[in-house]
Amino acid sequence: MKLQEIATFFMDTVNSSHAYATGGTSVSEFWSNPKRLAEALTTETEESCTTYNMLKVSRHLFRWTKEIAYADYYERALINGVLSIQRGRDPGVMIYMLPQGPGRSKAKSYHGWGTQYESFWCCYGTGIESFSKLGDSIYFEERGERPALYVVQFIPSTFSWRTAGLTVAQQLMPLSSSDQYLQVSFSVSAKTTNGQFATLNVRIPSWTSLNGAKATLNGKHLELASPGTFLTISKQWGSGDQLSLQLPIHLRTEAIKDDRPEYASIQAVLFGPFLLAGLTTGDWDAKTGAADAAASDWITPVPVESNSQLVTLAQESGGEAFVLSALNGSLTMLQRPKDGGGTEAAVHATFRLVPQGGAGAGAAAMLEPLDMPGMVVTDRLTVAAEKSSGAAFNVVPGLAGAPGSVSLELASRPGCFLVGGGEKVQVGCAGGAQQKRGDGAWFRRSASFARGEPLRRYHPMSFAARGVRRSFLLEPLFTLRDEFYTVYFNLVA
Template sequence: MCKSEKMVGISRRGFLQAGSLAAAAVASNGLLGRVAWGAEAPGAAPLAEFGYGDVILASDLHESQLWTTHDVLMALSEDSLLKPFRQMSGMPAPGEDLGGWYQYNPDYDHLKNFDAGFAPGCTFGQWVSALARVYAITGDETTREKVLRLNRLYAQTIAGDFYEKSRFPAYTYDKLLLGLLDSHTYVKDPQALAILEQTTNTALPHLPGHAVEHDVMWRPDKDPHDVSWTWDESYTNPENMFLAYQRGAGRRYYDLGLAYLHDKIWFDPLSRNENVLNGRHAYSYVNSLNSAMMAYMVAGSEKHLRAAKNAFAMVQEQSFATGGWGPDELLRAPGSSDVYDSLTKTHHSFETPCGSYAHFKLTRYLLRVTRDARYGDSMERMMYNTVLGAKPLQENGENFYYADCNFNGKRVYKEAHWACCSGTLPQVAADYRINTYFRGPQAVYANLYLPSTLRWTENGVALSLTQEGEYPYEDHVAFTVTSSLPTELTINFRIPSWAEGASVFVNGKQQKGLAVPGQFAAIRREWKTGDRVELELPLKVRLETIDSQHPDTVALLRGPLVLMAVKQKQEGPVPRVTREQLLAAKRVSERQWQVSSANGPVTMLPFTSMGDLPYTTYVKVG
């Protein structure tokens, strides 16, 4: 790569020249079209994240997901966690195999038993990362001590043989890198960066040196007929390499980030708004867009920002109403009927914890850079309709992997244990906090509406913002300010794009013209203890089509929630209703709606309330 052309001395002016701001028109029959993405970013520096410990959540659903995953990780045997590293490095390896993806199987054959031994040790770094984030949330010393022990035990196993024997050397290195960075940042492990250097020095000779496409063989000593040796994901590595540089690990990580940017056949065409998504592995290529965002945020590359923004818009065009994407883990051609076809052809609609983790990071970066509230809308939709409804991680490694948008859908565990989604789910559960609020100079942005309290200091003044309400089931959200001294700042509140007729009140007085759908409502004033902001976000029902080619296949939404139709049996007929019947859905309890049909009433539930019932995300209208 030519640094002078792509990375050095680049101005941030005009990095979002292309793109429409307009939302698609609302048709007279009540259908909403897709949103066009491409808001101009302000010239200001990106918004900052608050710390994990700055936000206290009071949402039982979110907290349950965090503590369920944390309990599982804390209970795992350390010998079992280190076993594949020790085995592959030729060391004594006491303890029981965890099994599933995590175990080492020197005779692994994906054609005979795909899952057992598929990616040994691949989630170790993610689990260390999640534990470090929980320590940042709680200050729990038992959690910190586990992180320190795991890092030191892992350091004893570092050997090139591990990477040589792994089908995923770049993937696993990437996760180990992040686990050590989070140990350094949140646990203050004094040895983390030294262990990272040892890891990097050992791993690099076994990595390709640059981004290699998924499904391309780059290891000449491996069986060319065994395609499982081509599934590594080196093109996702720059995000955490740039992050390592940003967090003080050294200039080499900046240079590595540049070297692994997947420019020629991925970021370059995307920056020109050329759609090259078709056929690519969905989660990993969407996740690679976070590397493009870090190339902008750390190295100033406007090209990579354009690539990420354009690609995100392309992914939105082929997303389900839930926010999920990538049926059968593949991105699709623009204008194709592939997403619609998947409603009958697969139950593997969206790789949920991994996909949502990538999506949350990407929308978080984009929101921070552009201040476009619609990225928050997308994050919220993904949260409520996919990962927040994931079945809990089990002690034996059973994990929820695919959200199912099939006409004959059901929530089930993946057949294999300790798959990749067991690594990302704990990270997702910790990250709800850093997705909820952001900060700028003398400014706070409320992005997600969750019962919570944000605590921070502004120019020496201690402040808190406490959020209450039953959103997304009720229209009303309330915020109360506490401040050690009266202080002037701007508090911004996301007004969702669908919230027509929204209103904002400050201390009981309505603020006229402030609540514009798809924007942040900015309130600047001198705040003092007891000041109260109330939002009314009308949760009107609406319909969204699966695509423009199949206007009679629709999902019913209310605010950010997709209301899914419960079926009498999984293989039963898809409910057939009219548009008018769907739009007249009647609420029969706090989290249950009912729709009339020619065959009797149809129960409609959000994904988080579905339990083990059979359902369909989409219905047919006539």
């Protein structure tokens, strides 16, 4: 067999966790059918050690073949596989297996998160080493009479190209869900006054398109190469040459690698190379609206300004702190989580106060649970998609008079408010049973909530997706810590 045939065979065979669209890593440590991956969607799916090994394999294959497919693979495995296996910025807290099934959590998987000092399974060694190699495989040098450099990953960095006597500095603009382009720039400067003749090859990734793509060198437009090829520039580089790329970045879906017709609707959602996970405890039915719908038809960016509308509403009761939460489609009070924004409790205890015209005291607003964009809390204390008058609340100063507190009056029932006071949420009305029993102070206190900073915020790359029974908040998999999520959806027209 030729080298290319061997490489293709090897990658296809080991590519048995395309089940989460990184471009492939193996399920656990076993060989499995690369065309029957739907059954791999379980709590124990992608093993950190295998991602580590496949990064090495794809690196070698790229060096031998210069095939961009291997650089594309490396990018996806690095972003979605490596960056997802550490718990936020917690040092030494790694994961063995990255779960891929519907409604899974990294914290609640079979192995779960490790510990800083007591855990030492094999993936602790390779996992930590992977994070020491984040700067690896960005640049590849080809030596010869005319030196050439291949730039294959878009990662802010500086490369001292000694053979050519040049310094290449790469900068990347931060991305958000509202961006339509990935923008990367390169500053190339010579270490001598005369410069050096050399060739720069920049990867044009397969996930982009030519529609709207631009490349400029020192302000002059270049003819851009097709996706899946290199933009090649050979010249006498001087001091301060500037190369800029504008690459369209799109939402798209990818079907799971399974040749059985009954699994054709099981698809992952990606934004460029970023795998998007939907926050959910199990529901994975997405509503596309049409069989041939584009991803952008049923998935929309979360506006940047939405973060300023997020809030957590808290109360003290019996010496304990509680937070208003939306759990299983209903309102409840949960104990305030001690850990911060990466917990499932933080997701449920964060709401978006969506203004309904006007501002200030008494302004009407809707309560939108963070993980159900577009859905609102109703006067029945449930979460629904209908935005009727029964879903509006008048946000007024707290009845108990505490500075910074608010009370939520039902717009459909003036004088009636959300009442907590423990683990239960109910509707209480001024002059109702509590006050008739002489418990007016209790009523005012239980109808008042401290309006605090949200326990959770939207990631800049956040999207809202329509579902059959609910909506989904989509965020990059690598940003999640303990939240429940799904990375494959069942697309329903």
